[in-house]
Amino acid sequence: SRSLNLAVIPGDGIGQEVVAEGLKVLSAVLPQDVKLETKEFDFGARRYHATGETLTDADLDALKAHDAILLGAIGDPSVPSGVLERGFLLKLRFAFDHHVNLRPSKLLPGVATPLAGQPEIDFVVVREGTEGPYTGNGGTIRKGTEHEVATEVSVNTAYGVERVVRDAFARAQARPRKKLTLVHKNNVLTFAGHLWTNIFNKVAAEYPEVTTDYVHVDAATIFLVTDPARFDVIVTDNLFGDIITDLAAAVSGGIGVAASGNINPSGDFPSMFEPVHGSAPDIAGQGKADPTATVLSVALLLRHLGYEDEAARIEDAVSADLGERGDLPTRSTSEIGDTLAARVAG
Amino acid sequence: SRSLNLAVIPGDGIGQEVVAEGLKVLSAVLPQDVKLETKEFDFGARRYHATGETLTDADLDALKAHDAILLGAIGDPSVPSGVLERGFLLKLRFAFDHHVNLRPSKLLPGVATPLAGQPEIDFVVVREGTEGPYTGNGGTIRKGTEHEVATEVSVNTAYGVERVVRDAFARAQARPRKKLTLVHKNNVLTFAGHLWTNIFNKVAAEYPEVTTDYVHVDAATIFLVTDPARFDVIVTDNLFGDIITDLAAAVSGGIGVAASGNINPSGDFPSMFEPVHGSAPDIAGQGKADPTATVLSVALLLRHLGYEDEAARIEDAVSADLGERGDLPTRSTSEIGDTLAARVAG
């Protein structure tokens, strides 16, 4: 019999609530012969306040022993900005070499969007996850004085760019439209921009069936609101990917339904799946959070582990549920989870 | 009698066409006693192809002798990406210390927006113009090999951040809502982020009437499509400002009406005014470009030089024109210019 050995990190704020529903749906969809084992980890603000720790080497060892990680959300106003983000979230993505940060956007029928005219939206962003401006390189001199200088260094390597560009081409090749757009700012950030553009063009030669396109990041934000249908697969760097995927989530049903995977395709380390939204302390503990983004992250997790049918069943359940929402009264976090669990089981 | 000594850089593509209309409206609005003198400069792709030059020291000296600069657009597919952007546009902004890059967004009644429900949009972005990831610091080693490393260094100084933050507070203080939002990514880019945040908070103490707010750049893109009314004045760094102002333009009437000023508030160097859009080679020479963004940039130019009434007359003319567009057949670039010139003169 098979097993799925899952590390669960509920984290802060609504993370707790949404992860519970993600697990509910996961249990409901998994085949009987798969033994689900979960181990919960207490990372986040509580652990930080209690011990001063964010993520230790022993923690990394413990996490490594799992097939995958499901994360709710990390971050709390009681912790200085950056401490948990750099000390936990980014530390984990870097330590486990999660270089493919996968963020699909699909506007489902009947789902509200701030855009007029209900445009077609169905694309996936492949965001680089271990380089660019996110490395933490840089520093500060003369801190707090009128002569302070603070630098942030975006580090881009041929190795790091090529592997994520290859991943994106393979994904584009596997989709019906077979189109890949590179998003960067190569007319200003010319050092990194040329590296990205050259590697993109080099790999493109190996994928003659994939239509390629280049769009500056500023123009990409325009297209995301005026012509999102032009995008099929997007590949971009860590910071640009962060920015455009929040916008992509906003236009395609909102941050309540945006899922993501922090993927290590080699399998050397477990991949991590998490909603794009944060811990939303303002609505935490009230049963108001939408668990859909976490449930869709569970679908990405299952697909990554080879459970394609189960992933599709979750996505179908979510589509059906979202399509009916307009007619329903507002439901609580656990009511939405119950509905989705019933649908995938049924 | 007064004089206005203007350097005019039509540039590439539609730059030529829109600048002609900007000058038409400028001539029409200026009081009789103001002597307008213009000198045209041939910067852009033609000059680059003819001489290999983008902007020489002699050019800078010649430009410096003017009260202000009106720019159309620079950039052409025949020139490698980055050459004119870094070699002309950014070189000029840096050489003339254009540290306040001012980009207002206002959705006028009757103007089309991709957003549903015609939200209220009336804010101004104060984008830092001489620092951040735009400095060109960084480099490449092992270029073209599988071991290439390319870096981009974002440079942020207390001096550079404080002056633009002060400018933004003063602008917020002068507006009815008196609200200023700092947009950054201080939970990830912690070195630069802390510098920006600390200076922002320090200056805030001197402006007790200004309500302050902090939003991460990724979340800012969400608010720009779901709740743009929350913004009054935004201050942000060079790259974030580039990205969010394109999105801001898209939601508030499109890039055809987005104006900008590259301002040196000290007056040591002439400030430069330009539409946010580019040279749009696909529609160049066809009389299809909307000159409104350039005309509004002329209004910013006039306000900067103290011609407040004339600036307001241009803005009123544009409002009236945009409000009527829904009922009118499509007009050419020069027809729109004629209409606006007639309105401001009348």
Ligand SMILES: CC(C)[C@H](C(=O)O)[C@@H](O)C(=O)O
């Ligand atoms: C919380 C933060 C570190 C994170 C990021 O910037 O990657 C978040 O915004 C995201 O997109 O997952």
Ligand SMILES: CC(C)[C@H](C(=O)O)[C@@H](O)C(=O)O
């Ligand atoms: C063309 C480019 C250098 C420029 C920028 O990035 O500043 C443009 O996008 C703008 O916003 O004015």
